[in-house]
Amino acid sequence: MSDSKPTLETLRDTIDQLDRQIQELINKRASCAQQVADVKQAGMEEGEKAVFYRPEREAQVLRRVMERNSGPLNNESMARLFREIMSACLALEEPMSIAYLGPEGTFTQAAAQKHFGHAVRTLPMATIDEVFREVESGSAHYGVVPVENSTEGVVNTTLDSFTHANVTICGEVELRIHHHLLVGANTKENSISRIYSHQQSFAQCRQWLDAHYPAADRIPVSSNSDAAKRMQSEWNAAAIAGEVAAEIYGLKKVASNIEDNPHNSTRFLIVGREHVPSSGQDKTSIIVSMKNKPGALYELLAPFHEAGIMLTRVETRPSRDGTWAYLFFIDFEGHENTESVKNVLKHVEELAVYVKRLGSYPKAVL
Amino acid sequence: MSDSKPTLETLRDTIDQLDRQIQELINKRASCAQQVADVKQAGMEEGEKAVFYRPEREAQVLRRVMERNSGPLNNESMARLFREIMSACLALEEPMSIAYLGPEGTFTQAAAQKHFGHAVRTLPMATIDEVFREVESGSAHYGVVPVENSTEGVVNTTLDSFTHANVTICGEVELRIHHHLLVGANTKENSISRIYSHQQSFAQCRQWLDAHYPAADRIPVSSNSDAAKRMQSEWNAAAIAGEVAAEIYGLKKVASNIEDNPHNSTRFLIVGREHVPSSGQDKTSIIVSMKNKPGALYELLAPFHEAGIMLTRVETRPSRDGTWAYLFFIDFEGHENTESVKNVLKHVEELAVYVKRLGSYPKAVL
CATH class of the missing domain: 1.20.59.10 (Chorismate mutase)
Structure with missing residues (x-):
């Protein structure tokens, strides 16, 4: 036996x-x-609440x-x-309450639950500023906001809100986004002469399209789900869209994961009120204001380069105070408690008009 | 030490x-x-897929x-x-795919994930008929539809869809719904002279309101979240609404869980293609069509009473085929494989014009 x-x-x-x-x-x-x-x-003062x-x-x-x-x-x-x-x-x-950019059912809610699990209360907010306000006022323990969206680029409102909000970045979340080439039930793979999608998705799948459908017309539409919807009534055409759209509109997958960059994803930030100690694999985010002169960014990035600190993102935004300055949003690897980061930040503070430290936080795990 | x-x-x-x-x-x-x-x-025939x-x-x-x-x-x-x-x-x-009555972010999606966990793909559908069709065609493994909604009563579309769909009920899910008495930041508890809510919620909290706010005007509005929203600009007023509305509109809770029935909940059904063996604690659902004559329902329920089988729900719907018959949707405790249920169903089939067995399934666990 x-x-x-x-x-x-x-x-x-x-x-x-x-x-x-x-x-x-x-x-x-x-x-x-x-x-x-x-x-x-037990280690707290009376009336003080432990974190x-x-x-x-x-x-x-x-x-x-x-x-x-x-x-x-x-x-x-x-x-x-x-x-x-x-x-x-x-x-x-x-029981934690987490404010996020609503409405319910959006990717931001999915990000909140990916990060905090399901034993929390998620509170949808109408705007990014409201999310920040909920956190600042203590009504929510944490907030979740989108910061880079692979179909819409950088979420500028989030960056702008950071300049005037009094919150600390406590973490980041990534949701992976895949694109597929989809057709309606009656369309044959070798008859595709037109491809519909959002402009950004075309950009993200350019190499693949050049290799596989060099002759097909690329027709930009307002969203990928709009492109997918058209497939119900179009022949000889395909759409680039995600899993959910394929399912909603009952489309066939001609090819899966056609994005040129396999790490195509949407990124969200977790904001809170406390500074987060080092987890061993961290990132730091800062906002730097520089005088508007040639080579400003180059000058700003030199200290990072010299210290061997890896930059993971640099965004430039015109300052809302006037035209004399630019704002740079910089993410880099390392925790602000380490010597090398401390030194670089000191150097940057000497160069810049103004530096705002947004926080150090663990790199996204999943 | x-x-x-x-x-x-x-x-x-x-x-x-x-x-x-x-x-x-x-x-x-x-x-x-x-x-x-x-x-x-290994126990399957070639080409056959195990469940x-x-x-x-x-x-x-x-x-x-x-x-x-x-x-x-x-x-x-x-x-x-x-x-x-x-x-x-x-x-x-x-990897299972679960069709549900969308859009995303609704209670029905929450019910689907409560029942199937998060390692499934959930597909939002625009109508209940589409959910059923996805299951019938095999495009989705299971479907989730609301059947009793404590703020809207019975979901008639679901019942109607069951009469002509070829699906089997495989389970039920309950989501508990709590009502709170909510006020805006500037309203004092002892100054409440008007209470806003949806008509159904007033009915569900009647005893509590009679005991605590007998003199306050009860003003019905289109939804509980509409009632909650009004509190931002109303003084001397309160709203009855749920947790989420309280959070969205930043309201204070004067009293929690004020519903008269503490088991106030919304019920959903899981539909599939296979019959479910007994779990030991099951329910069975049937549709019965009876001639439109006095005492028809009473006659129909007698066999259940005699067999000591507990009815958990009876709904009456006019038949869409004409005025000569009524349709009864009956849920009762027990599995159709047990002798007592078999006997009752045999008896019911003799009495009725038509009986449709919708399935036996485990009672909601959570």
């Missing part, structure tokens, strides 16, 4: 045993989390989960489960 | 150890689930999780975590 295949029944018994153990351990974990909260609260949510610690836990993961569940699924376990444990202490 | 309080560091080490064990066990569980799938597929998702089995697992749960995580949080674990394990075999 020893090398015979297990039966359905014995496998289910094994699963039930495993579930029992998993449950016991999760409850033990929750008890430990409660004790952590007690220890933290229970630690972004850097969560990032470390998730990184370890992914590093040691041996499958069969993939790293992403496993990390998602641990996110939910941590979310449930944390909710025992402090 | 033995009875000294644990430090933050030792607690975190313990949590890390627990996480390591939890992760190992979850991966073992996923392996077992894969083996279950292999055994099932991996078993609603009755999931319901049993979740009931056991809740029965044996000792805290500190509450039963609901723990069951939600296991729902996600099962969802992730199942996705290894068969």
